[in-house]
Amino acid sequence: MRDASRAGADAAWLGMAGSPAAPGAAQAVTLRRLGWDDAPLVQRFVAALSPRSRHRRFFSAVRELSPGQLRAMTGSGDPRDLALGAFIVHDGASLVGLAQCAVADNAVAEVAFAVADAWQRRGLGERLMGAIVAHARSAGIRALHGTTLAENWAMLSLAARHGFEIVEHEDPQLACVSLRFA
Numbered sequence: 001m002r003d004a005s006r007a008g009a010d011a012a013w014l015g016m017a018g019s020p021a022a023p024g025a026a027q028a029v030t031l032r033r034l035g036w037d038d039a040p041l042v043q044r045f046v047a048a049l050s051p052r053s054r055h056r057r058f059f060s061a062v063r064e065l066s067p068g069q070l071r072a073m074t075g076s077g078d079p080r081d082l083a084l085g086a087f088i089v090h091d092g093a094s095l096v097g098l099a100q101c102a103v104a105d106n107a108v109a110e111v112a113f114a115v116a117d118a119w120q121r122r123g124l125g126e127r128l129m130g131a132i133v134a135h136a137r138s139a140g141i142r143a144l145h146g147t148t149l150a151e152n153w154a155m156l157s158l159a160a161r162h163g164f165e166i167v168e169h170e171d172p173q174l175a176c177v178s179l180r181f182a
């Protein structure tokens, strides 16, 4: 199986501008597959998100992830799962974005994304989404599925740009996005 996380991941990407450490400076960001060893980094990344971003990602004011959530967010389940981290290249340790693709039933995978507040609207979500879709295609995943707040236009438009269909959820506060592969 081609490792799509590496396909998109190894070429460093130049952010347009800014990082939490050096606002206004161009920064290179690289994507790599996360593992259980990254759990402390993921925990710190989530704790540093604004309450608004955390609520949009988890639909609650979660501050500390449980071991089960950390396992899901570091891709420690099905071998087709992919958890990707976006790291600032110059130190290799500053995590500024996360994406998960977790296979559930019948080769359908759940996806979720979070970008550090200072990095939002700079193309990082776009890059993470592209890598997750490429991975899903090469891993033989049948469809990608995500749940988001119905008011989360950032996520809905990012998904729509990648061909996801937006589907109503039984809870009117939520919406589903779905991408089927032929």
Ligand SMILES: CC(C)(COP(=O)(O)OP(=O)(O)OC[C@H]1O[C@@H](n2cnc3c(N)ncnc32)[C@H](O)[C@@H]1OP(=O)(O)O)[C@@H](O)C(=O)NCCC(=O)NCCS
Pocket (backbone or CB within 6 Å): 052, 053, 054, 056, 057, 111, 112, 113, 114, 115, 116, 119, 120, 121, 122, 123, 124, 125, 126, 127, 146, 147, 148, 149, 152, 153, 154, 155, 157, 158, 161
């Ligand atoms: C949703 C999220 C992952 C998008 O990441 P991002 O890095 O900001 O997105 P990008 O900069 O790559 O933007 C890609 C496209 O998404 C859409 N988008 C992103 N932010 C948007 C916003 N605030 N309003 C409307 N559209 C937006 C646009 O179509 C945008 O393309 P454009 O800039 O050419 O118009 C990010 O906003 C985030 O982490 N939010 C908090 C957590 C969350 O909502 N997770 C989703 C639930 S799983």
